[in-house]
Amino acid sequence: MRRTTRRTASGVLGTAALILVAGCGPNQAAGGFPPPPRPALVGAKTASEPEDLPAITPKPRQIRRTSPDIPIPERVQLRTGQGVDEATKELVRRTFESAGAQHVDSGEQGNDAGNTALTVIVGTTDDPMVTQSLKAADVTVTAPLPDEGYVLTVEQRDDGGLVVLAGNDSSGAYYAAQTLLQLAGGGKIPGVSIVDYPAAPLRGVVEGFYGRSWSFTERLDQLAFYGAMKMNTYLYAPKDDPYHRDRWREPYPPDEREKLRKLVEQARRNHVRFTFAISPGQSVCYSSTRDRDALRQKMRTVHDLGVRDFSIAFDDTYPLPTWGCSEDIARYGVLSEATAGMAQADLLNAIQRDFLDTLDGTRPVRMVPVQYSEVRESPYKQALREQLDPRIQVMWTGTDVLPAAISTEDARQARAVWGRKVLLWDNYPANDFDKTKGRLLLAPYDKRDSGTTDELAGFVLNPMNQASASKPALFTAADFTWNPEGYDPQRSLRNAAEFLAGGDEATAEALRVLFDVEHYAASWTGEIWQAPAPELKRRLDIFRTKWATSDRKEAIAELRSYAKRMTDAPATIRKGVVDSRFVSDIEPWLDALQIWGQALASACDALDARVGGNEREAQARFAEMRNLATQAEKIRTRPGTTREQGPIKIADGVLDAFLREAPGP
Missing domain, CATH: 3.20.20.80 (Glycosidases)
Structure with missing residues (x-):
């Protein structure tokens, strides 16, 4: 939609509540997820739940630890029933193969799983095989799942593990498989039971x-x-x-x-x-x-x-x-x-x-x-x-x-x-x-x-x-x-960094630096509703307070450490991000971020020299800082890649303002 100066421009599912009860009888259900008048909006852990629940995006509505983790064996028996398309089958198969299984034996509904260490059942909730498998896992869903909803349960048994993916429909089964993909890492599957469904259709x-x-x-x-x-x-x-x-x-x-x-x-x-x-x-x-x-x-x-x-x-x-x-x-x-x-x-x-x-x-x-x-x-x-x-x-x-x-x-x-x-x-x-x-x-x-x-x-x-x-x-x-009830914007953005980093923590940390200096949103009228560089601003505010009231050497050391993170982040991102297209998209911003980080480091060196009484060295480093800032400001967006062309912005209004004030009177 075009943003014009003339602006005359001026169902969520209502199903019954559902409860997942895993490993408990009817009398124990009252201590689980209480039935609200509509599908339960439960995503956060309660005080009684263990702290080792896996992180899943989107965050599930209900997740409970129900079993020890199950190692992924060499051989997995995959049994698929009604409502499972080829994309879902292939996703489940690839998930186990990438997690270490040497053989994923496929079978249709009713086939004998045989002697295997892990059986995986995938289907829709109206499939008798699926309902029987949920019952065998002692899992009860007390009301129909909403559209695209699913149940996923992992259970350790004497004769091997059982994983059940039960979708309300074909898409629900597929989304259960996508959740399984996030769970199956490190050669094992967490022993959890999940009930999940979307808020927005x-x-x-x-x-x-x-x-x-x-x-x-x-x-x-x-x-x-x-x-x-x-x-x-x-x-x-x-x-x-x-x-x-x-x-x-x-x-x-x-x-x-x-x-x-x-x-x-x-x-x-x-x-x-x-x-x-x-x-x-x-x-x-x-x-x-x-x-x-x-x-x-x-x-x-x-x-x-x-x-x-x-x-x-x-x-x-x-x-x-x-x-x-x-x-x-x-x-x-x-x-x-x-x-x-x-x-x-x-x-x-x-x-x-x-x-x-x-x-x-x-x-x-x-x-x-x-x-x-x-x-x-x-x-x-x-x-x-x-x-x-x-x-x-x-x-x-x-x-x-x-x-x-x-x-x-x-x-x-x-x-x-x-x-x-x-x-x-x-x-x-x-x-x-x-x-x-x-x-x-x-x-x-x-x-x-x-x-x-x-x-x-x-x-x-x-x-x-x-x-x-x-x-x-x-x-x-x-x-x-x-x-939406379980949504935390900052936690979700941290998870986005993990996703792009393929789980590499150093790359994820570098991405978080980038996300911060490009943290911005403005309305069409110019109102800023996502303020620039909140983390960098927080650190600069801490620096200003320490500079005025306490150990200036400590303040400089802390800020120099973050300047190094800014300077090093581009190389880490180029090397570690699993999506090469992402790196290609942001190249000019990576170039500018590195130079702005160097400018901040030069400011730290200048202030350090001033604290040590070497004003001549301080002025030389301030000049270096200004030259680097001028160099960074000359980097522009690539012609043809963005509709509005212009100089690359990095933490503008935050970092550039600090560097202007750093030399002092």
């Missing part, structure tokens, strides 16, 4: 920013990443795809169709709903049979590639003095907010009822309105609220194009003004506007109330031009949208 990404779109390879990688993070939605809406907007009536050329087909297949394998967006609003004649047929035909060709989810976008189609065709003038009269809403409702209803309803497997279309933000009433919104098919989903960016915060009440008001739950198009961490010039947005997803998951149809984030560099923010958003 739709969780994912909209590729809707301006500037360079992602490449085909980047999109393949992103779709695999979404599956690993239990995100189920990808909305394809790249602004520089000419067949998305300017040439929307034209079919894709054969080579582009083949790429789309492969992307749709990659999405399906990773249990991601590939949503194809088309934006006809700048030239469509709403009343034209020819244009309606062109829209249907364009959507049909994509449906033939496997797409089952569609979006029709009218965002950033600026108000015109009149209709674009005589048919609309005759049908709707004078162009106004109300008649524009009527025309769009008519078009969307026709596409839904006369086209999508005739196709197998499609879901209701989504639409992006002209007034896509705010919660104020308008004739346009009233027309859509009253005339748009209630099944059609409306997308909303929040109380502004990029709001500093979204409260539960904001979401509730949006639901009221549109007459339905809206799908949040969140423009964080997009960096395609002037307030983000020269920056990566590596702060965690934040300032969205946990209660918004009850009032919204879901969340899709509009990421950065840099695909892999968007992963930290998307990682944390996946954590929030799955389990």
Whole structure:
């Protein structure tokens, strides 16, 4: 969505409570997870639980230690039942093979596991084999799981270990397998039982920013990443795809169709709903049979590639003095907010009822309105609220194009003004506007109330031009949208560093330094809602206090230690991050970070010399500091990689301010 100066733009599952009771009888269940009036929002450990529970992202709703850890043996018997697709089977197989199993013997439902040290059962909760296996593990789920929910239990037995992955549906089974992948490390599986399910029905990404779109390879990688993070939605809406907007009536050329087909297949394998967006609003004649047929035909060709989810976008189609065709003038009269809403409702209803309803497997279309933000009433919104098919989903960016915060009440008001739950198009961490010039947005997803998951149809984030560099923010958003009550932004961001580092702690620490100096978010109006470099600022504040009140040598030594971490972080990241695309995305920022770290180290050397009475040496080191800062400030973003070009920003307003004040009066 374009950020314009003219901003007239203005269900979570309600199933019964569920309880997991592992290794206890009915009378003991009262001391476990209490049944609330809706699915339990339990993620944090209680005081009575052991401290050795594994870290899993997204954080599960309920996890209990139920058994000692089980070593992964040479041979694993894998038995799959109903609702298990090939992607899930392959994921479980690869998990055990990478964890040390030499043989993973596959079998269908009912096969004898034989003499094996570990049996793994995968299926859906309506499969008799799965229910019997849960019963054998002494695990009870007292109410139906929500959509995409799952139970995972690990039990040590006299005749070997038992692992059961039970999904409410095919996606639930797949998400159980993704959790197993995180558990099975170090040659063993923790003995835990988990009940888990998402808060938001739709969780994912909209590729809707301006500037360079992602490449085909980047999109393949992103779709695999979404599956690993239990995100189920990808909305394809790249602004520089000419067949998305300017040439929307034209079919894709054969080579582009083949790429789309492969992307749709990659999405399906990773249990991601590939949503194809088309934006006809700048030239469509709403009343034209020819244009309606062109829209249907364009959507049909994509449906033939496997797409089952569609979006029709009218965002950033600026108000015109009149209709674009005589048919609309005759049908709707004078162009106004109300008649524009009527025309769009008519078009969307026709596409839904006369086209999508005739196709197998499609879901209701989504639409992006002209007034896509705010919660104020308008004739346009009233027309859509009253005339748009209630099944059609409306997308909303929040109380502004990029709001500093979204409260539960904001979401509730949006639901009221549109007459339905809206799908949040969140423009964080997009960096395609002037307030983000020269920056990566590596702060965690934040300032969205946990209660918004009850009032919204879901969340899709509009990421950065840099695909892999968007992963930290998307990682944390996946954590929030799955389990908002258990979400801790800083913990989730630390886990994102571990993820990108492949578990190497030195690399993760280096990434945390980078995340801090690129910790930033601003609203469209310029309000900073994620302050720059909070950790560096904390350390500089400590330095200032010690410098004024206590041992200056100690203060300098502590700050010099952090300056070294900043200087060394780029080399560690280049060497240790497992995602080479991430490193490529952030190269200019790594170059700048190293030099800024050296500048801070020179400031420490200068202050040290001053404390020792060597003012001549101090001035030389201050000059060195200034030269390094000037050198760092000359590093710019790469042409063509970011929409807004400019000097690279590293902890701006924090580090540069400190270096200016360091020489003193």
